[in-house]
Amino acid sequence: MQPNLRWFREVLQKHAQGGSPQAAVRGVEQRYTYAQLLTEVERRESRLREQPAGPIALFLDNGPEALFWDLAALFSERPCIVLPPFFSPSQRAHCLQQSQTPLVLAGEVMGEELRALGYVFDGMFWKHPITHSDALPDGTAKITYTSGSTGTPKGVCLSAEAMLRVAHELEAASRPTQPSHYLVVLPLGVLLENLGVYAALLAGAQVTLLPLHQLGMSGASGIDIKRLLTCIALSGAQSLILVPQLLLGLVTAIERGLMGVGALRFVAVGGAKVSEGLLSRAQAVGLPVYEGYGLSECASVVCLNRPQHSRPGTVGRPLPHVEVRLAEDGEVQVRGTTMLGYLGEPASIGSWLSTGDLGRFDADGYLHILGRKKNQFITSLGRNVNPEWVEAELTQDGTILQAFIHGEGLSHNLALLWPLSSETSDAELDAAVQRCNSSLPDYARVHRWARLPEPFASSNGLLTGNGRPRREAIYLHYQNTLNQLVTE
Structure with missing residues (x-):
């Protein structure tokens, strides 16, 4: 067993030997101590070691069972793919076919899809013989498929060492607040959440894993925010990870x-740009929010604000496991704990990974993310605008939930808006736009806008799984609406 995996298992064993009455893992009705957690994982490890070599894909709802199998794959050193619930059937098929996964653990809900791909159910696993295989980089422990700006996910190959190093740094970052109860909010198919669970286990905390529907997450179709907030309040959670919308x-x-704020001590937020105004509002109500930054190719987390070292409006300082620099054009580059490579693509050359994000450091070493390099547009007056900045400002005051800004080659910037409440009138939306405009320079202001007929969602192909807009898809979908705004 690799040294890093041996270390992780020894940490869990130490927690088990401590004899704490607190559960290690809690589901809807089930509770498991750390000793029971290890027993459950070891039982599944032995089952995996009996199976043919190759990756295993998990398509399971959030819950203890999903965690046990994920850890079993990790400790048995079998590459694992955790398929997010927000992927479409064609995206799932791509992941399984590209990785040539011989084993899938999934409920009958995916049976029709798997049979169509040639899988046969043996009573526990869906199995498929490997006919060919793109060579995995040596040491691949997890293949996490990105849900970026295109419809076809890319397989990011990560080592156990990289993931556990990031989990260790996440645990160290939250340690001053001593959270002992972690609530899983995002799907385990989101790498950041996956590593958040590892961090909580390293800390000896209790991890609560509830089915997504109980949290108000209706697969790919949306979020029942009231149900989610009720779960947070009733769970007694002290730490969790959120995306900006949540x-x-x-x-x-x-x-x-x-x-109320309740027992919350450490709330990490990432996945997309967070408005400084929203962070100020969180601070005003006493919510301990810490914004971070990362990407799958860097095993999720690169920078993070931490207790005693927090500056709202930035994504924090780089964590100890990485180095961060800026290219001449302001692009953020990272060296250190990065991916082994993309599945099916030649190995990357060079030690520095270009992230595609624009940033700047302040005098104290805090990183400010300015937006995606490729998303920056230039107005007809020659002004450069990062749409994520304007969108974050529009959605910070509690009126607008989602915003999309377009202005390439135009003299006036356009916006597509979706309100936080369905009862919000157009006049209230316009007032929110004007409040935002008052704090923006003239070239970044919204001059015309349209109300969306439905929210952006991963189910309609307009959001990635972690809440980022699929900009090209949104533009093409609403091109007629945007053209009408231009001619008004």
């Missing part, structure tokens, strides 16, 4: 007196 809902609920 943070907005939490902050707004606290501001309106619908819930």
Whole structure:
């Protein structure tokens, strides 16, 4: 067994020997101590060692069972793919076919898809003989498929060493607040959440894993924010990871007196740009929010604000496991704990990974992310605008939930908007736009906007799984609406 895996198992064994009455893992009705957790994982390890070599794909709802199999794959040193629930059937097929995965663990809900791909169910696993295989880089422990700006996911190959190093740094970052109860909010198919669970286990905390529907996550189709906030409040969670959209809902609920901060001690937020205004609102209500930055190719987390070392409006300082620099054009580059490579592509050359994000460091070494390099547009007056910046400002005051900005080659910037509440009137939306405009330079202001007929979602192909807009897809889908705004 690799040294890093041996270390992780020894940490779990130490927690088990401590004899704490607190559960290590909690589901809807099940509770497992650390000793029971290890027993469950070892039982599944032995089953995996009996199977033919090759990756295993997990398509399981959040819950203890999903965690046990994930850890079993890790400790048995079998490459693992955790398929996100927001992937479409064609995306799932791509992942399985490209990786030539011989084993899939999934419920009958995926049976029709798997049979069509040639898989046969043996009572526990869906099996398929390997006919050919793109060579995995040596040491691949997890293949995490990105849900970036294109429809076809890319397989990022990561080592156990990289993932556990990041998990260790996440645990160290939250250690001053001593959270002992972690609530899993995002699907385990999201790498950041996967590593958040590892970090909680390293800390000896209790991990609560509830089915996504109980959290208000209806697969790819949306979020019942009231149900999610109820789960957070009733769970007694002290730490969790959120994307900006969920943070907005939490902050707004606290501001309106619908819930309190409760036991929360460490709330990490990432996945997309967070408005400085929203972070200020979180601070005003006493919510301990720490924004971070990373990408799958760097095993998820690169920078993070931490207790005693936090500067709202930045993504924090680089964590100890990486080095970060800026290219001449401002692009963020990372060296250190990075991927082994993309599945099916030649190995990357060079030690520095170009992220595609634009950034700047302040005098104290805090990193400011300015937006995606490829998303920056130039107005007809020659002004450069990062749309993520304007979109984050529009969605920070509790009126607008989603925004999309377009202005390439135009004299006026256009916006597509979706309100936080269906009861919000057009006049209230316009007032929110004007409030935002008052704090923006003239070249970044929104001059015309349209109300969306439905929210952006991964189910309609307009959002990635972690909440980022698929910009090209949105533009093509609403091209007529945008053209109408131009001619008004």
